[in-house]
Amino acid sequence: MSEKSYPHETIVWAKQRLDELDALISEVEKRSKDLSGSVRAEADAAVARLEASRASLQQSYDELRAEAKALDRTAEDLQDAFDAQWVEVETAFQSLLGALAGQAETARGIVAARVEAQRQAWDNSLKRLRDQAAETVDTARGELDAAINRLSEEAERFQARIGEVKDAGDTSWEAVKSGLAEAKAVHNRTIDKIKGAFAKLL
Missing domain, CATH: 1.10.287 (Helix Hairpins)
Known part of the structure; x- marks a missing residue:
């Protein structure tokens, strides 16, 4: 990726991650309604972590968009910060899956929603590339x-x-x-x- 296109590519990448996280949170909240006891408590805690990560990622995304034309710091630094926060998203997600060990249907639904969000992001990227071509x-x-x-x-x-x-x-x-x-x-x-x-x- 060229230096000139790096901020734009980072914005696209960040937007894809936010869309994926939105789909993930929505599906976890929907599926959590059927849970109870300690599993529900862990699912709620995971949702809270995901939502906190979502707020932080949105702030980074908004900052990147606002500064895209005149970045004081490099887009690489912003992506590194985004990557570091994404580790927390993955950790929270893995904790949730661990808590759902006995709830296979719920876990499958959440993973399927995430995979679908990723597929949609890839389809959108491919469409943009085809349009540019x-x-x-x-x-x-x-x-x-x-x-x-x-x-x-x-x-x-x-x-x-x-x-x-x-x-x-x-x-x-x-x-x-x-x-x-x-x-x-x-x-x-x-x-x-x-x-x-x-x-x-x-």
Whole structure:
């Protein structure tokens, strides 16, 4: 990931984690209604930890978005802080699963909800990547068509001048060669732009 795109990628990554955590909390709260006794108490404690983590992650996410254009600290530092807090999310989640050892249906439902949230996040990322690729291909196609048209026009002009140059002196021939070299340079710059656009996708 390039340094320029790092804050944007971190924002996308953080949003995916928040969406996953929202789905997880919602499912745990829904499934906890059927629990009782010490299992319910542990589930409630896990939900409280998850909600505290959620609030902390939301604060980091809001800060990242607010500072994305002029970050005083690097996006890498923010992601490290987010990663550290995510460890608490995973720890709370594992504690919850441990507490639900005798409640297989509830545990399955919670894990399934989390997996579905992850799948949705991946689908969204894939859709964004496909949209970016389509936009880049369309832009590249337009630039290539324009470059080919310019090159064709220069070739036609060059062809028209060939007859004139046979009877003209070295000065005219140099002008034709210069025009062809300029057309080729425009073509090469356009091809480089297209390659650069595709490189951004990788």
